[in-house]
Amino acid sequence: DAGVTQSPTHLIKTRGQQVTLRCSPKSGHDTVSWYQQALGQGPQFIFQYYEEEERQRGNFPDRFSGHQYPNYSSELNVNALLLGDSALYLCASSHDRANSPLHFGNGTRLTVT
């Protein structure tokens, strides 16, 4: 039973460029959440997708956008990259239930130079 898979593992981009990160949820999960984790900090919530709609959004600018496909996989897009966007980006999937915990992928390490 495959867990959450993310690609790519590492990415180096230049300031101003655009990036797309991809995520396949754990089998049976229908909800995908994206988090940004800076060094030494806890994961910060970016947004959550359910039924192909953005259901909740954290305090991130519109440069951060996403998508969820009918097979529940998801993408995170970041436009006009800033140096401060350098972080570990975590995708997590879950069931749409109150007690359902998040299951994380291995993350994508984004470096913006």
Added chain:
Amino acid sequence: QKEVEQNSGPLSVPEGAIASLNCTYSDRGSQSFFWYRQYSGKSPELIMSIYSNGDKEDGRFTAQLNKASQYVSLLIRDSQPSDSATYLCAVKYSSASKIIFGSGTRLSIRP
């Protein structure tokens, strides 16, 4: 105002002792509570979840929840060097809500 607060540590505990990690949250209506362990350079992995007041035990780990005090804790008995990691407390308000994480407590088990 932070919604989930943890002491950043580092918390240093001798091998074999009990490590106690604490977390407070601000939203009184929160329903679900989770503890994650994160090794350096890795992604968080779920250790425990707790939903009702009281204690929940799983092996060497015990989660404690007190909703009246808005407090959740994690006890690790017989601490091992492999327990050295950052422990993240996470809180969920309802089924359709986001899960909010604290900034984590760095735990170091000294031999």
